[in-house]
Amino acid sequence: DAGVIQSPRHEVTEMGQEVTLRCKPISGHDYLFWYRQTMMRGLELLIYFNNNVPIDDSGMPEDRFSAKMPNASFSTLKIQPSEPRDSAVYFCASRRTETYEQYFGPGTRLTVT
Amino acid sequence: DAKTTQPPSMDCAEGRAANLPCNHSTISGNEYVYWYRQIHSQGPQYIIHGLKNNETNEMASLIITEDRKSSTLILPHATLRDTAVYYCIVTIGANSKLTFGKGITLSVRP
Numbered sequence: 294d295a296g297v298i299q300s301p302r303h304e305v306t307e308m309g310q311e312v313t314l315r316c317k318p319i320s321g322h323d324y325l326f327w328y329r330q331t332m333m334r335g336l337e338l339l340i341y342f343n344n345n346v347p348i349d350d351s352g353m354p355e356d357r358f359s360a361k362m363p364n365a366s367f368s369t370l371k372i373q374p375s376e377p378r379d380s381a382v383y384f385c386a387s388r389r390t391e392t393y394e395q396y397f398g399p400g401t402r403l404t405v406t
Numbered sequence: 407d408a409k410t411t412q413p414p415s416m417d418c419a420e421g422r423a424a425n426l427p428c429n430h431s432t433i434s435g436n437e438y439v440y441w442y443r444q445i446h447s448q449g450p451q452y453i454i455h456g457l458k459n460n461e462t463n464e465m466a467s468l469i470i471t472e473d474r475k476s477s478t479l480i481l482p483h484a485t486l487r488d489t490a491v492y493y494c495i496v497t498i499g500a501n502s503k504l505t506f507g508k509g510i511t512l513s514v515r516p
Contacts, residue, residue: 297449335506335507335508336444336450336493336506337506338503338504338505341503349503384449384450386449386450393438393440393452393455393499394452394455395450395452395504396452397449397450397451398449399448399449400447400448400449
């Protein structure tokens with residue numbers, strides 16, 4: 294089992310540019326979550342999907358953020374336009390309905406200059 | 407979801423048991439206690455969860471008080487690799503929303 298895969302692992306971009314983060318959940322998992330972690334705010338849930346459908350996006354900070362899950366094996370988190378305050382580590386996690394355990398990916402460290 | 411309170415940090419000697427406390431005095435009857443940990447620069451890792459009864463797995467034991475207002479995560483033989491931030495989370499059943507607080511930083515010393 295490869296675990297949750299995220300790409301890229303590191304992203305450095307300039308303010309105003311579009312950023313796309315990618316996630317491949319564990320095969321067979323039907324929940325997918327996007328989290329953001331900063332020193333100031335800790336680890337926050339941004340949005341989660343069940344069977345590719347967004348269930349709760351109340352944590353998405355603003356309209357510059359969008360997330361999609363076109364199929365069971367792929368999800369994207371897009372920031373457009375990016376701002377320096379978006380600098381953070383973004384984690385993707387997945388879970389099966391039958392279990393309580395969320396499996397986290399290694400994260401993408403985003404730096405917006 | 408009920409709020410949890412954890413001390414900011416603690417340490418223990420390698421090979422000894424690490425007992426990590428968590429207070430959740432407003433927990434309701436259908437809320438579970440979860441523990442996750444985050445080793446530096448990695449994604450969080452699930453450890454264990456419980457509702458009322460004490461639980462044990464290959465990683466740790468979870469002791470929940472009879473009134474369910476507090477719990478203790480026990481790492482029976484701490485190693486240097488157990489140095490991490492440990493999060494105690496209370497949430498409804500398999501509720502998908504995990505709300506992470508500041509956690510407790512455990513430092514295992516040689």
